[in-house]
Amino acid sequence: MEQGGRRIPEATVARLPVYLRILYDLAEQRVPTISSERLAELAGVNAAKVRKDLSHLGSYGTRGVGYDVEYLLFEMSRELGLTHDWPVVIVGVGNLGHALANYRGFSDRGFPVAALVDADRSKVGEQVGALTVRHLEDLPAIVAETGAAIGIIATPAAAGQEVADALVAAGVRSILNFAPTVLTVPDDVSVRKVDLAVELQILSFYQQRRTGARRPPDRLGTTR
């Protein structure tokens, strides 16, 4: 059993969206049921983990059969809060901000971009797709108008904290941070960080281990 207002482990929460996407594909292909074994294979994890993860949502499987794809999809969507759209506001309309604003993947998956904001007045008024860039100081009004609950920070590192403060002050409680800086926020605010250079550096570590080729540093003294 074990269900209701349960506590779902962080590691499980981070995997649910992966299962969700697979279930969505399966539903499109009209696959009626799926076993933990097969779902595990598609998700690149092991079957015991899938079962343990899903058990945190409730007992939605049928012994001897597997999980009903549509039903599990529905329950999981509900659990993740995806039964309605979550408008997002993007702060920082540089290179990355532009790309994110045009990225179909957001609105396609229930996160429509409701507003674009920048601190630079020379960018205010600029048209990006259907949206007009507005000024950072309008955030409270924008959040009130659009009901945006999630803020995306796509500014340079230096502006990150200031923007986070502004988002929090405007009532935003969920932040996706692309700025390569550590944010300090109140306890009731969630932050997820995406740092592309960090990802590459992690790859570099394992790559270097593999090649082992302790080759002489070709840039001694210019560490960054």
Added chain:
Amino acid sequence: MEQGGRRIPEATVARLPVYLRILYDLAEQRVPTISSERLAELAGVNAAKVRKDLSHLGSYGTRGVGYDVEYLLFEMSRELGLTHDWPVVIVGVGNLGHALANYRGFSDRGFPVAALVDADRSKVGEQVGALTVRHLEDLPAIVAETGAAIGIIATPAAAGQEVADALVAAGVRSILNFAPTVLTVPDDVSVRKVDLAVELQILSFYQQRRTGARRPPDRLGTTR
């Protein structure tokens, strides 16, 4: 003690780039030494974790004083394999691929974009910054020419696996995957995945928990 060809925990490896960035800033500000306490504060973690993490690199601190910023920076860069550049090849020159190609953060941090590749012949020949888009089938030649060791997949989900296979066949052993799909690769290949929709869905989960506002689903039956 404990150093040499040590085994560094994954969780630690993932944090080293964060410390590195902070150390780089400190070095720029000419800060000579830093305590685990202060570094922890800047990195948003606790001091014991910093000390444990750094101890995996070796004993680079001085009791009663702290860590020498320049020295630690150097040792950490070396450990991460960042004493030389790692050219990267970006596969998929759509919206995201373009943004990544123009993103200064890569080359600034030692990951110059050496080539752009697409499977769509109508995009081949297109000029993006200083680079000309080349065809996917040229990958082996491109990897040989540029020495690219890291591949970045910025294609739609459907093409992800095919591109990964092509990268692996061309000799690439490190992949950063932006395509929202699970990749299957040989054991000696590292993959890091960045999925923006997944990040937003994780935020959605906690956001929903917070507001608790079990409001009626406004899109029943259209789960995605």
Added chain:
DNA sequence: GCATGTGAATAGATTCACAGCG
């Protein structure tokens, strides 16, 4: 019979707390 759901076992990561050393 077969695949789920879950206690128990194991592995991994974090935190504590303090000995050891500059």
Added chain:
DNA sequence: CGCTGTGAATCTATTCACATGC
């Protein structure tokens, strides 16, 4: 004396293995 480095304790996550129930 102050801060590192690290065993030991704790907490979290993963995996095993099997009883349970369709």
